[in-house]
Amino acid sequence: MTDRRNRPLSPATRLAQALKYVDERTGALVPPIQPTATYARDADYGKRRDFIYRRDGNETVELAEAIIADLEEAEACLLFASGMSACHAIIDALGTGDHVVVPEVMYHGVLAEFRRASALGRLEVSHYRAADLDDLRAQMRPGETTLVWVETPNNPDWDVTDIAAAAAIAHEAGARLVTDCTATPPCATRALEHGADISFHSATKYLGGHSDVTAGALSVRETGAFWQALAERRMLHGTVLHSFDAWLLIRGMRTLPLRYARQSESAMKIARHFDGHPGVARVLYPGLPAHPGHEIAKRQTGGQFGGMLSLVIRGGERAAIDVARGCALFYPATSLGGVESLIEHRKTVSGEGFRVDPALLRLSVGIEEADDLIADLEQALARVTG
Template structure:
């Protein structure tokens, strides 16, 4: 069950999610009164001057379908500006490459997506010569100790991939404010429905729209939302000119369609995830379950404070050998072994077996246990999910 502060908060979010594209400009209302904004595939638009000037000229710089989605994303996160990118990594890359100059300084949580870690170590540090400090951001004091007057960006994932660690967004935001450093949060695992980093003091929120926002495993995309006009201008230049990593009109349509059912999907994801987490916690072949909704999670109280729900992502450590773990994965019928997350179908991923390149991390990053299983709990019947696990576990 959702834990929004009040029923009206959840209702208001649902109303925004369904009708957020109905904004002042209403580009889908020009003469046709479409209920669903159409897909504008045109790469260019007829030029006009004066009062007849177009809002859109060339689709890399501005497209009506993308503009409608970006306004929708901004409203969902309570931000002033949003930008839609070709992937989650494109959104993350644009943020870091725009805000961190050559020779700059980044303080990052040491529990982040492996692709983000490689971006920091191999590109931001390796090619731009920036200094990267990875810290255990579960303790805000560790962040404060690493930040100085020259820090260009503070970065955190919460909940993190795949260790499901949380960072205190408000406390880290206070550290960022003290040093006048922008603070970016990857909030993909929570979705805008269960966490609002901008309200807690973050300057930038990043999502892989591939995941919960789209929700149907049929669109790759990313988004950045911010309240800061200066940051928005830098990122807009990167999106439209510097990198050109814009989300296609058809993918914008798919994400906008997915967002309409986000509240209902997230509540079902959470309900199922709680059922799965409780089942796993009682199983004798499971050494540890990592899910913020469980009282056993070391940051359960922080989750209650800064999240309005626990989402659908969890991980657990299998108590056995890799051979036994592989047999467990092969024995699943309802859960599908595969990468990605946040779709309607339940997925399991074993980083050490399925993604060895991503499993290997730098010494500064938090270690991922060899027998860790990441679970994206979908919308199937909870009884079927538990029975699938019960049958496959040795």
């Protein structure tokens, strides 16, 4: 007879119980916040644990990292004070003159960092069309390219890149593959299983889920010299995640599968409703069967396509801004993955120099009733487009 007590636990169960955390001294089920900035050594002047100073991390951060590593099936995870600080650590750890390949369309902050490194002569940067594996392959320099960056689905067009195929292309050329799957967190997409070397997430978004923390996570299949370089930069730059933010992140992750399932379901309902709508030129959402990356997204997410979609509004940029302004339930705010729904005119936020349709509105669908959100968008569209 199978001992049911030893059966493997699902990721949702492990998340809900924060890896079955129990305080050994008190029996408390909620992890504590460790705020100390420094640690006393023992009587022999040895380290009591791995921590000696706040920039090394602490127990609260360590637990949050362990939860993410478990969810990603990673060897290790590092948490940073923001998604951008995590991305900057990767860029900073690359060697001077290294060749990297990144998408033409991706999160504008990270793209700006690569452009800055290129302008300073730190890196050679080539660009490929997101989701176009032939173009990715054409940009590679075997033996010279050191890093390939994949964002999937990419922000804000939601094109889908086959991670396994991209990993094969990168590895064949001797490069590492970094994936940004922030829009499809590891309860849906575990990029390391598909061959990625480093999985990046802006933990500010779905992992935290409550718009009250900024954080970035880097998880790896294997630790090594590059991993140590990332940890060293985090320590020297002082960009480790703060204790209270780590505690908020742990709290948020315990409900991640529930939130994400609800957001995916509602986003699908909204996408279907506005697909073919007279006021909407295009709906960009991988969950729609007509989306070019639908089958890849289905395979990589297990059919949970996420809460992010974009609407291209008929009437151009002014009409799109007016629709965003006319919404009563959607907050006109930047970010994604929280429990409240957000609407953003992407061109206004990303500014000039980033390729985005001027009539594109990016939606982050929260956990509200989907029919209420649809009615809100309908009334805003009716005011603008008639």
